[in-house]
Amino acid sequence: MTGVQWSMNGLECPQCGAVRIVKNGHAHTGKQRSLCRVCTHQFTLHHRRPRISPDTVALVDRLLSERLSHRGICRAVGVSRSWFRRHLQALTKSVPHALDPDPPGFPRG
Known part of the structure; x- marks a missing residue:
């Protein structure tokens, strides 16, 4: 089992750029949450936070x-x-x- 990449569809962590991403439940909106196994950063892909002008x-x-x-x-x-x-x-x-x-x-x- 050495050399196995834990990537979800080739996704990268937005914080550190690692590919060791695993599923980590769902947000209250129903979107899939992800967890980076390298830096332990939790994130939701394609979230919609509007920019404040x-x-x-x-x-x-x-x-x-x-x-x-x-x-x-x-x-x-x-x-x-x-x-x-x-x-x-x-x-x-x-x-x-x-x-x-x-x-x-x-x-x-």
């Missing part, structure tokens, strides 16, 4: 400054809450946060 991202950023609820922004713009959470995480990583409660030059009592 830069104009929509700019609109979401403007609405965040308007103190609207997160769910309200998702409903109004038409983005998923999971995408919105990932966008917020990316924003918090890109914005510097100061942990010092007193800025420099602040008079202490």
Whole structure:
């Protein structure tokens, strides 16, 4: 059994490019899930995740400054809450946060 390729119809892992792919159940949509035996990455082939346009991202950023609820922004713009959470995480990583409660030059009592 040496030299056996575990490939499903010649598919490759989208993360590492390996061909040792096995079936791994079904997603809630009924599509076949796959598992890479090399990097243990789980994926669904031909998934449909629509791309969010830069104009929509700019609109979401403007609405965040308007103190609207997160769910309200998702409903109004038409983005998923999971995408919105990932966008917020990316924003918090890109914005510097100061942990010092007193800025420099602040008079202490």
